[in-house]
Amino acid sequence: MSWADRYRPKSVSELIISVSSLEKISQWLDQWKEGVPLKKALVLYGPPGVGKTSAALAIAHDLGYPVVEMNASDQRNRDSMKSVALMAALYQDISSNFGIPGQKKIILIDEADSIFEGRSSETGGDTGGLSELLKVIQRTSNPIIITMNNYYEFRRKGAGKGILDSSLAIEFVPYKRRNDTDHKAFKLKLNRKIYDILQAEGVKVDQRSVNEIIEKNGTDIRSILNDVESLRDGSASSGISMRDSQTSIYNVMQDTFRSGDYTKVLRDLYDKDFQTEDYLMWIDKNLPHECVNENDLMESFDLISDADIFIGRVMKKQHFAFKGYAEEIAAGVSFKIKDKNRHYVKYEFPSYIMQMSRLRERRNARKSLSLKTGRLTHMSARYAMEYLWFYNIMDRHSPDFGRYISEKLSLTEPELGVLKRKSP
Incomplete structure (x- = not known):
């Protein structure tokens, strides 16, 4: 079992999501604890890997309800929606397979984007599973959770608009913009979770590599955990080009090593499209090729070492302002190299990137x-x-x-x- 599955959140409070999304889910939970709310279905939409299915299972755990999950191909057509989902929605004791007789249950429709929806040639009406799902939502006495990737594409489907209008829809993303409050909270919670997993597994992984994985995968928590697990297995391999960021980082490297203009390097870093940690890695990798004098090399490495201390404080204390200090220190390499290499140097990618x-x-x-x-x-x-x-x-x-x-x-x-x- 992968780490992403083994360490799924067991409670809504463990979910790594924005504060507003967490509040909406908690309110919906409270409404079900008090009775049957007006919005009986919850739609969680967002990109793959953010934890939509994990959230559904965590909600079921907090309510103490078993889960009736419909996701296999033979369970996503009109007839099966009638026979399984509708029965589960209307009755609390239809089968011991759904839990304790008389007990409510969670009906989970995972990745609803994939449900087939056709049109009748005779009546023009919807003939697929979505039209039947709408009936289930309207008649249910049990909570329904629906997950999907693309909200707007789903809404354009035959019964999609009716389903969404009858449900509480929550965009399931940990944050909207980098460096906002939710983004910082996301990184903090995720780092804590990864630390706890590594402790439980008895595995050591370099914190810098963990940070790089988080930056590269964005909001995809499943991919982040899978990539951290891959580092443990040593399955990562090299040899990929970095075309998206090659031009910008290459220019900054040239200015850092060749221009001797500290102010220009800082301007470059202000408009950069890469992480501060990457900048330090690039300098560290290419310094030996650019420094002709051993003293220049030693002093430059001292600067990079000092800058790396501030990056460490960013990771440990979540003081993101220290990234600016790290950049200002590392940019000092531009005037530390007095005996410059006049020959062409092909800059190398740091291997772990x-x-x-x-x-x-x-x-x-x-x-x-x-x-x-x-x-x-x-x-x-x-x-x-x-x-x-x-x-x-x-x-x-x-x-x-x-x-x-x-x-x-x-x-x-x-x-x-x-x-x-x-x-x-």
């Missing part, structure tokens, strides 16, 4: 491949991911099958690499 980028690219390829195979087989992406091994076996035994799937799904090179179990 390449490792993190490769992990992220492979993770994204797995996600997109799962979405494509899920649509093909009418499964949620989460469940489709568990069966990617099947496509690999079929491809090995029948090259024609691999070519068919590749053409059918318009697979990219990284996605094809995942299907064939090759590094993208």
Whole structure:
């Protein structure tokens, strides 16, 4: 079992989400504890990996209700929605499979984006699972939680608007903008969770690598935990290009090492599109190539060491203003190098940044491949991911099958690499 699954939040209070989202969920919980609220369904929408399904399970735990989860392909059509979800919604004692007789239950519709919805050729009405889901919401005596990735695309579907209008919809994102209050709280909570996991597993991972993983994965908590676990296994590998940030970081490196203009370097850093930690890593990696004089090299490394102390304080104390101090100290390399290298230097990427980028690219390829195979087989992406091994076996035994799937799904090179179990 992966760390992301093993250490799922057990209570709503453990969720790593914005304060406003947490308050809305808590209010909805309280309403169900007091009776049946006006909005009987809760819609959690947001990008993959932010914890929507984990939130649903945490809500069920706090209410003390068992979960009736509908996510497999054979449970997402009109007939099954009638036979399972509607029965579970109307009655509290339909089957011992749903928990203690007479007990309420949570009905979880995971990744509702994947539910098939068609139109009747005779009546023009909706014939798929969404129209039946709307009836379930209108008649339920039990709480319903629906998760989805794209709120606006779902709303355009036949019964999508009715479902959303009948539900309490919450955008499930930990923060809206970097460096706002929610972003700082997100990083603080996530660092604490990762620390607790590492302690429980008896594993040591460099804090700088953890920070890089958090920065690169954004709000995708599942990917963050998976990448941290990959570092433990030593499965990260190098060799990926960093085209998105190469130009800007390259120019800053040139100004840092060659311009001798401290003010210009600070202006570059003010407009940078990379992290302060990355800047220190780039200098550390390329200093030996730029310094001709040993004393210049020693003094420059001393500066980087001092700057790194402030980065450490950012991580330990969450004093984000110290990043500015770290940049001002590290930029001092521009006038520390007195004997400059006049020859061309091809700047090298720090190896651990390449490792993190490769992990992220492979993770994204797995996600997109799962979405494509899920649509093909009418499964949620989460469940489709568990069966990617099947496509690999079929491809090995029948090259024609691999070519068919590749053409059918318009697979990219990284996605094809995942299907064939090759590094993208």
